[in-house]
Amino acid sequence: MAQTNTTTTQAPSYPAQVTGMDILVRALRMVDIDTMYGLVGIPVTELAYLAQGRGIRFISFRHEQQAGMAAATHGYLTGKPGVLLTVSSLGFMNGLTATANATVNCYPMIQISGSSVREPIDLEQGTYEGLDQLNIAKPLVKAAYRVNKPEDIPTAVVRAYRAAISGRPGGVYLDVTTPCLGAIMDADEADKLFYQPVDLCPAMPPAQAAVDRAVEMLAAAKKPAILIGKGAAYAKVENQLKTLVEKTGIPYYPMSMAKGVLPDNAPLSALSCRSTIMEQADVVVLVGARLNWLLSRGHGKWSESTKFIQLDIDPEEIDCNRPIAAPVVGDLASSLDAIIAGVEKTKMSMDPTWVPALQKETAEKNAKFKERLTANASAMPMDHWTALGVIKPIMEANPDIILVNEGANTLDDTRDCIDMSQPRHRIDCATWAIMGMGMGSAVGAAVASGQRVVAIEGDSAFGFSGMDFSTICRFKLPVTVVIFNNGGIYNGVGENMGTNGDPAPTTLDIHARYDKLGDAFGATTYYVQTPEELQKAFTEAIALKAPALIDVQLGADSGKESGHIGYLNPAPLEKIIV
Ligand code: ADP
Numbered sequence: 001m002a003q004t005n006t007t008t009t010q011a012p013s014y015p016a017q018v019t020g021m022d023i024l025v026r027a028l029r030m031v032d033i034d035t036m037y038g039l040v041g042i043p044v045t046e047l048a049y050l051a052q053g054r055g056i057r058f059i060s061f062r063h064e065q066q067a068g069m070a071a072a073t074h075g076y077l078t079g080k081p082g083v084l085l086t087v088s089s090l091g092f093m094n095g096l097t098a099t100a101n102a103t104v105n106c107y108p109m110i111q112i113s114g115s116s117v118r119e120p121i122d123l124e125q126g127t128y129e130g131l132d133q134l135n136i137a138k139p140l141v142k143a144a145y146r147v148n149k150p151e152d153i154p155t156a157v158v159r160a161y162r163a164a165i166s167g168r169p170g171g172v173y174l175d176v177t178t179p180c181l182g183a184i185m186d187a188d189e190a191d192k193l194f195y196q197p198v199d200l201c202p203a204m205p206p207a208q209a210a211v212d213r214a215v216e217m218l219a220a221a222k223k224p225a226i227l228i229g230k231g232a233a234y235a236k237v238e239n240q241l242k243t244l245v246e247k248t249g250i251p252y253y254p255m256s257m258a259k260g261v262l263p264d265n266a267p268l269s270a271l272s273c274r275s276t277i278m279e280q281a282d283v284v285v286l287v288g289a290r291l292n293w294l295l296s297r298g299h300g301k302w303s304e305s306t307k308f309i310q311l312d313i314d315p316e317e318i319d320c321n322r323p324i325a326a327p328v329v330g331d332l333a334s335s336l337d338a339i340i341a342g343v344e345k346t347k348m349s350m351d352p353t354w355v356p357a358l359q360k361e362t363a364e365k366n367a368k369f370k371e372r373l374t375a376n377a378s379a380m381p382m383d384h385w386t387a388l389g390v391i392k393p394i395m396e397a398n399p400d401i402i403l404v405n406e407g408a409n410t411l412d413d414t415r416d417c418i419d420m421s422q423p424r425h426r427i428d429c430a431t432w433a434i435m436g437m438g439m440g441s442a443v444g445a446a447v448a449s450g451q452r453v454v455a456i457e458g459d460s461a462f463g464f465s466g467m468d469f470s471t472i473c474r475f476k477l478p479v480t481v482v483i484f485n486n487g488g489i490y491n492g493v494g495e496n497m498g499t500n501g502d503p504a505p506t507t508l509d510i511h512a513r514y515d516k517l518g519d520a521f522g523a524t525t526y527y528v529q530t531p532e533e534l535q536k537a538f539t540e541a542i543a544l545k546a547p548a549l550i551d552v553q554l555g556a557d558s559g560k561e562s563g564h565i566g567y568l569n570p571a572p573l574e575k576i577i578v
């Protein structure tokens, strides 16, 4: 009888395995990262796919710098680091400009970049996109780490996260090598690597003696002022500031991105009295604001006798430009709580004429401003003021809209014109006054907040990031981009000082139809030449809650060189005719 073979061959069983990329995605999820901004290619394409598949939103860009600007804005608005993903070599460097800018502005973000195999980079053997990325990043960011082994990924992510948000926030670079991304581990071994980090952004209360010193100085002040910086906006201390102002009656002045932390348009807002504060205030409380170029020299001169109380998380900031009479080093929420508790027990001695004098000045300046807007209301072609006269009341009636703003005159005039009433609703080119944050920041603001965004852009400024209008469209974001086209950097009337007939260095395209660029990506677009057309277009566009682009035709002579900061230009000895 023939024998039947009843034994079946069992497939050998292997333990489940994971890659470095799996571990990285899981580590990011552990610290609650739900969004990544980036641009893929070797070696991070599969990583982005994995992240998307596992519930991390991946916002894909046309240029890494803009993805980085989005991540930085996301970090600024949420208080959690924004995450940027880049490829090796130039992708890394394109993104690094934004990470460096985030560091200068104290925005928390993490740039994760794939990098090539180490050994041929170190021996300069010409490997694919070989670049010593870690060492290039180091001097430009708050912290930089490289992770070479999948076992180290969870620790690396937690370190990067803590570095980005602890103390003074900033940009962190995390280099992940290609072998590390592709390395394989047994899943149960990998499971053991993960842990939930405790208290990722601990409170750092100030010393009581420092608080007492500050309160004593404030109580004795005759002409005090509170100067609010974007550090206060970031730290979300609007309620404490409101309490402090209400309890003491001290007037406040906001830096550009701090507009709206307390309302611009309120009895104690001294927004129009910057020079008077600099000249006359005897005690100034800096709340998350640095005494950098924006608060010195051509921007006004502090009286020799002004004393400063500075609330900041970074002890190295103290005394860096001016002696600080009362440093209060700690996180702003804790510091303000302690100061409020102190002033509640203390009698203030403010000069009763100080606030009324500032209010009188404010009323006079506001009347002048109104006159200017009225005088320019029907200028044809329109100038910056004509256009802003139309946009101002509509923006102020829609305080939920986040305003992104860059340019020279377009920046200065928009900032001066549009009153803000909500914190963290104004994002601009900030500390470095850089161009090329517009589309990225608009994307980051829309994604992080879910709110409407309006980006008011100079035509030059828009050129730096314009292609990422396509990202606004692809992700169907509620963003209206308004381009003030005066045909140039500062204006469109520059003259070639030689004879070759080339455009002047500042000349761009006064007849460009930026609205057609919007058409290419399916946005709702408008080209407007009159205030009436602008009013209709702007009202319609913001109601759409969908991508829209308005090309605002200004006159080529609208705007002056460098806007409000022309004094920073080195003066030419003479005009050289070639
Ligand atoms: P602005 O440009 O509006 O004047 P800056 O960027 O110059 O503002 O200053 C912001 C300051 O806020 C920085 O010195 C930073 O260290 C500080 N800062 C940021 N976050 C906090 C925080 N949570 N607590 C205290 N200070 C903070």
Ligand code: TPW
Residues within 6 Å of the ligand: 406, 407, 408, 409, 410, 411, 433, 434, 435, 436, 457, 458, 459, 460, 461, 462, 484, 486, 488, 489, 490, 491, 559, 563
């Ligand atoms: C990365 C220099 C400052 S402002 C500006 C440039 C090029 C553009 C001003 O023109 P715009 O606005 O935007 O059309 P307007 O209304 O005055 O005409 N490169 C970088 N950053 C900066 N700051 C510059 C160049 C600059």
Ligand code: MG
Residues within 6 Å of the ligand: 458, 459, 460, 484, 485, 486, 487, 488, 489, 490, 491
């Ligand atoms: Mg311009």
